[in-house]
Amino acid sequence: MATEVRGGLVECAWSGTGAGFSGVSLTILPGAVGQFGYLPPAGLNSTIALEPVDLAGEAGAHWPDTGIEALAGCAEDQCQVTLLADGVWLTVTTTGAAGLPATTGLATAAYARYAAAT
Numbered sequence: 694m695a696t697e698v699r700g701g702l703v704e705c706a707w708s709g710t711g712a713g714f715s716g717v718s719l720t721i722l723p724g725a726v727g728q729f730g731y732l733p734p735a736g737l738n739s740t741i742a743l744e745p746v747d748l749a750g751e752a753g754a755h756w757p758d759t760g761i762e763a764l765a766g767c768a769e770d771q772c773q774v775t776l777l778a779d780g781v782w783l784t785v786t787t788t789g790a791a792g793l794p795a796t797t798g799l800a801t802a803a804y805a806r807y808a809a810a811t
Contacts, residue, residue, distance in 0.1 A: 703807075713791030715770075719803055722782040723811075739775075741768045741786075748776065751801045755808070763800075767793050774800040781807065 706718040743764035748754060757779040765774045772793045775784040785800040 713795060714787050714789040716788040717799065718784075718786045719799075720782075720784045721803070721807055724780055739773055739786075741766045741771055741773045743773065743775065746774075746797075748774075748797065748801065751797060753798075753805065754801045755805055757808075765793060765797060767796075772796040776800060776804065778804055779808070783807065 703719070703721040705720075706716070708716040743766040746763050746765045748761055748763045749756065759779055761776055761778040763774065763776040766772070770790065771786060771788050772791075772795075773784065773786045774793075774796050775782070777783075781804070783800060783804050785796055785803060787796045787799065
């Protein structure tokens with residue numbers, strides 16, 4: 694596992710087998726409201742085509758009252774969920790057979806843990 698924290702930006706990646714993933718990367722950027730709003734889905738640095746998704750009803754989710762914006766998609770053996778909630782831009786990218794529902798679950802759990810810790 695490799696983790697780096699710079700000026701509030703958190704980047705973490707790990708690889709191995711388990712839960713259908715061979716690799717997972719997580720990026721958290723607080724205070725990113727402006728950046729998220731100015732980038733259309735096609736403008737994100739991703740090889741995966743992302744489409745808007747509704748994560749409001751995701752199991753275990755505790756989103757802020759201000760709501761959530763989210764984009765998600767899969768290509769070949771990679772899936773990505775990127776979201777903005779309460780000014781925090783969070784992206785989870787997975788490699789492996791687990792698919793989009795499992796990647797969405799990771800993103801939901803990562804945001805909940807980040808929100809609880811800050």
